[in-house]
Amino acid sequence: MNPAMWQCPKCAREFTRKNQRHACGTGHSADVLRDRPQAVIEVYRAIENFINNLAKVETVARDRYVLFRSRRIFVDLSIMQNAVRVAIHLGRRIDNPIFIKVVADRKQLTHVAKITNLAELKHIEPLIKEAWQFSLA
Numbered sequence: 845m846n847p848a849m850w851q852c853p854k855c856a857r858e859f860t861r862k863n864q865r866h867a868c869g870t871g872h873s874a875d876v877l878r879d880r881p882q883a884v885i886e887v888y889r890a891i892e893n894f895i896n897n898l899a900k901v902e903t904v905a906r907d908r909y910v911l912f913r914s915r916r917i918f919v920d921l922s923i924m925q926n927a928v929r930v931a932i933h934l935g936r937r938i939d940n941p942i943f944i945k946v947v948a949d950r951k952q953l954t955h956v957a958k959i960t961n962l963a964e965l966k967h968i969e970p971l972i973k974e975a976w977q978f979s980l981a
């Protein structure tokens with residue numbers, strides 16, 4: 845455990861702020877993927893593998909949502925009927941037509957793409973890595 849972090853006594857998840865409000869536990873990606881088509885499952889598994897190869901990060905799955913978190917959340921997903929909606933939290937704006945939306949807040953720029961296949965995923969993998977690095981800064 846990282847001594848700079850606060851650990852929830854119930855679920856053992858770690859947070860930067862003491863007594864951070866959260867839903868305890870991390871859920872199961874199998875529940876999130878239930879009844880989804882093979883292509884969507886394939887995209888999801890590829891994202892999960894890519895991220896797990898970067899580093900040991902926390903994966904939290906709930907309802908149709910999955911988020912990946914180091915010190916903070918750097919990617920979150922919504923599992924749709926025929927696509928995985930990927931939100932990537934970056935420190936700069938990327939101009940790429942794959943992103944259907946870019947939302948700026950105080951600390952980051954969230955880039956949203958709907959990914960339906962592995963070829964599309966390849967385009968955003970370097971940015972997933974960049975978001976992970978940014979989340980550690």
Ligand SMILES: [Zn+2]
Nearest residue numbers: 852854855868
């Ligand atoms: Zn907890």
